[in-house]
Amino acid sequence: MADIMKLRLKFAEAGDMRWLSHLEITRAWRRIVSRAGLPVAYSEGFSPHPKIALSPALAVGVGSEAEYADIVLSDHVPAGEALDRVNFCAPMGLRAVAARAMDLRAPTLGSSIKIVDYRLVVARELPEADIATALNSISASLLRVEHGGKRTAVIFRLPVEAKLNTLILSIEESLELQSTLRTIDRVAQWVLVDDSLVDPIDLDRPGMDENGKAQRDINFDGRI
Amino acid sequence: MKDDLQPLLPKVRRPGRYIGGELNQVVKKEAGVRIALAFPDVYEVGMSNLGLQILYEVINDLPDFGCERVFAPWPDMEAQMRQTRTPLTALESARPISEFDLIGFSLQYELTFTNVLNMIELAGLPLLAAERAGLPIVIAGGPCAFNPEPMALFFDAVFIGEAEEAIVEIMESVREFKEEHGRNADRNKLLAALSRIDGVYVPGLYSWTGGYPLVSQDGAPATVKRRVITDFDKAPIPKRPLVPFLETVHDRCVIEIMRGCTRGCRFCQAGVIYRPARERAAATIGAAAKTQIKNTGYEEISLASLSATDHSEITAALQEVREIGFSPAWRVSLPSMRTDKFSVEIAEKIAGARKTGLTFAPEAGTDRLRRVINKGLTEEDALNAAKKAFSSGWTRIKLYFMIGLPTETDEDVSAIALLINKILEAARLDLGAKAAKRLKIAVSVSSFVPKAHSPFQWATMITPKEIAGRQALLRGDLRSRQVELKWHEAASSQVEAALARGGREMAPVIAKAYELGARFDGWSDHFSFETWRRAGVEAGIDIDQAAKRKIEPDDALPWDHIDCGVTKAWLAKEYERSLDEIETVDCRSGSCSQCGVCKDGIKMEIRS
Numbered sequence: 001m002a003d004i005m006k007l008r009l010k011f012a013e014a015g016d017m018r019w020l021s022h023l024e025i026t027r028a029w030r031r032i033v034s035r036a037g038l039p040v041a042y043s044e045g046f047s048p049h050p051k052i053a054l055s056p057a058l059a060v061g062v063g064s065e066a067e068y069a070d071i072v073l074s075d076h077v078p079a080g081e082a083l084d085r086v087n088f089c090a091p092m093g094l095r096a097v098a099a100r101a102m103d104l105r106a107p108t109l110g111s112s113i114k115i116v117d118y119r120l121v122v123a124r125e126l127p128e129a130d131i132a133t134a135l136n137s138i139s140a141s142l143l144r145v146e147h148g149g150k151r152t153a154v155i156f157r158l159p160v161e162a163k164l165n166t167l168i169l170s171i172e173e174s175l176e177l178q179s180t181l182r183t184i185d186r187v188a189q190w191v192l193v194d195d196s197l198v199d200p201i202d203l204d205r206p207g208m209d210e211n212g213k214a215q216r217d218i219n220f221d222g223r224i
Numbered sequence: 225m226k227d228d229l230q231p232l233l234p235k236v237r238r239p240g241r242y243i244g245g246e247l248n249q250v251v252k253k254e255a256g257v258r259i260a261l262a263f264p265d266v267y268e269v270g271m272s273n274l275g276l277q278i279l280y281e282v283i284n285d286l287p288d289f290g291c292e293r294v295f296a297p298w299p300d301m302e303a304q305m306r307q308t309r310t311p312l313t314a315l316e317s318a319r320p321i322s323e324f325d326l327i328g329f330s331l332q333y334e335l336t337f338t339n340v341l342n343m344i345e346l347a348g349l350p351l352l353a354a355e356r357a358g359l360p361i362v363i364a365g366g367p368c369a370f371n372p373e374p375m376a377l378f379f380d381a382v383f384i385g386e387a388e389e390a391i392v393e394i395m396e397s398v399r400e401f402k403e404e405h406g407r408n409a410d411r412n413k414l415l416a417a418l419s420r421i422d423g424v425y426v427p428g429l430y431s432w433t434g435g436y437p438l439v440s441q442d443g444a445p446a447t448v449k450r451r452v453i454t455d456f457d458k459a460p461i462p463k464r465p466l467v468p469f470l471e472t473v474h475d476r477c478v479i480e481i482m483r484g485c486t487r488g489c490r491f492c493q494a495g496v497i498y499r500p501a502r503e504r505a506a507a508t509i510g511a512a513a514k515t516q517i518k519n520t521g522y523e524e525i526s527l528a529s530l531s532a533t534d535h536s537e538i539t540a541a542l543q544e545v546r547e548i549g550f551s552p553a554w555r556v557s558l559p560s561m562r563t564d565k566f567s568v569e570i571a572e573k574i575a576g577a578r579k580t581g582l583t584f585a586p587e588a589g590t591d592r593l594r595r596v597i598n599k600g601l602t603e604e605d606a607l608n609a610a611k612k613a614f615s616s617g618w619t620r621i622k623l624y625f626m627i628g629l630p631t632e633t634d635e636d637v638s639a640i641a642l643l644i645n646k647i648l649e650a651a652r653l654d655l656g657a658k659a660a661k662r663l664k665i666a667v668s669v670s671s672f673v674p675k676a677h678s679p680f681q682w683a684t685m686i687t688p689k690e691i692a693g694r695q696a697l698l699r700g701d702l703r704s705r706q707v708e709l710k711w712h713e714a715a716s717s718q719v720e721a722a723l724a725r726g727g728r729e730m731a732p733v734i735a736k737a738y739e740l741g742a743r744f745d746g747w748s749d750h751f752s753f754e755t756w757r758r759a760g761v762e763a764g765i766d767i768d769q770a771a772k773r774k775i776e777p778d779d780a781l782p783w784d785h786i787d788c789g790v791t792k793a794w795l796a797k798e799y800e801r802s803l804d805e806i807e808t809v810d811c812r813s814g815s816c817s818q819c820g821v822c823k824d825g826i827k828m829e830i831r832s
Contacts, residue, residue: 015245016243016244016245017245019233019239019240019242019243020240020243020469021238021240023471024240024469024470024471025469027469027471028247028469030521031247031467031520031521031522032247032521033521034521034522034523034551035247035518035519035520035521036521040551042551042552042553046578047553047578048551048552048553049553050551050553060239061233061234061239089247089521091245091246091247091249091467092245093245181230181231
């Protein structure tokens with residue numbers, strides 16, 4: 001069977017799904033796609049594998065609002081229908097939020113995603129100056145700080161190749177967070193198109209930021 | 225509640241073991257009676273257990289009953305739980321299992337016993353049944369429940385046999401108790417009621433003064449009869465099996481195509497305690513397979529039984545299942561095949577171009593010893609099966625053998641090597657020297673462990689020294705680079721043997737070993753024979769003696785009050801016949817060896 005289309009899904013890993021490894025999430029998608037009855041294409045050979053590729057690995061313990069899966073199909077399925085079908089078959093916490101039919105030759109997620117945004121939430125108040133210093137020390141750029149009750153949310157941006165776990169450890173150390181409850185989520189992943197940041201699910205449209213505002217400038221301070 | 229576990233998860237390996245939330249998980253907000261099915265091994269092993277999947281669905285299909293799961297925490301998680309005083313919780317609701325009405329342990333192998341104690345303690349409950357009050361009731365089932373005595377003092381009740389129907393009766397009984405008296409009432413009333421359910425053994429109602437047989441009291445039955453499912457074709461098959469995120473040991477759909485086995489191998493406990501053989505119709509198997517595939521998304525299915533190629537409709541069943549083949553990755557596997565030509569032909573059909581490996585179990589090296597164990601297999605069969613496998617395109621086969629079988633001599637051990645060399649020689653003749661050079665034979669050798677309710681329950685276990693000697697002998701005879709020889713841990717087999725045929729006197733040893741840190745004893749990198757030997761010394765039991773103990777035919781057995789359906793007289797006769805090297809017929813042959821299991825509506829259910 002020939003490869004007919006590439007379906008790109010944007011999905012969230014909510015709740016306990018953060019505790020699964022990249023491999024386990026990949027296996028889960030293989031089962032979901034099979035249950036959903038999507039005509040997924042397989043590799044050749046003695047041990048054929050479905051052509052499913054996920055965006056760059058997310059560390060165990062990190063949740064996400066912006067993961068992506070590229071699934072090669074051997075038949076046409078409207079993106080909206082595919083979205084409904086996978087959501088009907090997915091376990092709690094794995095939820096597809098958008099789907100798009102892509103050109104089969106579109107660059108892979110792995111090669112095109114360059115920049116990733118994270119949100120660190122700690123159950124404590126943090127002075128902004130300390131946050132800035134801490135992020136500076138790991139070459140991350142600070143996007144936003146949100147204070148609410150006794151919680152602080154720090155949204156920051158990193159190049160995709162940065163080793164998140166190592167960085168988190170050094171942030172924890174410089175902010176003295178070791179014994180504080182914290183969660184980390186990936187909130188966005190970006191592809192660069194003509195110097196603009198574009199959501200991989202949105203490739204032919206201008207990128208939007210988290211607030212839905214068109215975002216044409218690279219909000220990255222050039223320290224990659 | 226779930227929040228208690230969250231801070232521990234970043235600190236453990238594979239946190240996915242502790243989160244639940246898998247496809248097809250059932251979470252019940254309201255339930256009159258709740259049971260936590262407890263599997264005393266790590267998640268990836270426990271989730272491969274078919275019984276767990278069956279009971280999970282049987283119970284959760286009933287509106288007022290709730291069933292959740294809990295597995296043994298890996299040592300890293302245990303350390304975290306103890307450090308933070310976090311109780312053991314069930315996966316579905318994250319509720320402590322001490323708040324359930326029942327905790328139901330699955331006893332699949334003896335070397336999980338210390339994990340059982342660990343789980344009871346991590347639940348915050350006293351280890352000894354006599355020291356617990358009210359609910360939950362801690363109950364156990366599974367093959368090791370057939371000699372419940374070593375663990376008897378830790379369980380409130382032990383279920384003997386097939387639980388699909390009885391679990392409902394047990395839960396009903398707990399419901400009545402709860403409604404009438406409340407959770408914390410005197411549990412003796414409930415225990416008495418449970419002891420009146422067929423198949424339920426309440427150890428506290430049998431007095432032990434050091435000897436056997438045990439004597440029942442307070443109206444408990446003198447012998448506890450094993451429960452058997454009749455009309456197996458109609459018995460529940462999971463429709464929506466849980467689909468783990470983690471890669472488990474058996475990561476696929478499983479349909480039990482037959483329960484029980486007609487062969488009567490004399491070392492085999494399963495061959496006795498699942499009698500008589502009952503088959504499912506090919507159409508039933510096909511329909512169940514379709515349902516499971518649709519509800520799980522798995523691309524592989526395994527047709528499980530003790531001897532798959534004996535099923536009288538195996539060809540039709542495979543046809544049904546292969547036709548489901550909805551994806552290029554679709555795969556059917558048949559574990560436990562006979563060592564014969566027919567089985568290889570079947571294997572060839574399902575393997576197609578993907579001939580990864582084929583497993584046979586000749587078990588012993590000589591025809592004589594195979595007659596002793598009633599394997600019903602000659603050297604010619606084994607050679608033909610191997611030749612057929614190689615000529616059909618397999619380049620790798622795996623052979624299972626046991627050492628330490630009753631009456632075994634050095635000659636029998638050396639004959640294992642002879643048989644393997646004969647197989648390689650035959651392959652050279654058939655395929656030519658060049659092609660034969662590419663072949664690999666993986667040989668896996670385990671030590672025979674005598675098990676309760678098998679004809680060899682009276683036999684003795686060989687000592688670690690004898691095992692080492694026979695291993696050396698075999699290693700010396702098997703020098704071909706085409707042969708890859710693997711041993712099963714010799715020392716853990718000793719503990720397994722001591723527990724498998726032990727009585728209540730083993731309880732202090734198990735408790736002591738647990739106290740000394742024994743966990744996951746079935747895992748070779750966790751097992752410590754020294755710990756067990758020391759536990760034995762402190763409890764006044766010599767583990768090595770207990771393992772190799774020969775039981776005399778007239779001795780009362782610790783499990784004499786457990787009626788597995790097959791008579792003790794038949795087992796004794798089988799043991800005698802084995803020593804005389806006389807084989808006993810297969811139940812399918814049409815003649816009957818009068819094992820005693822077929823009575824009261826229980827009979828062999830063979831399709832054709």
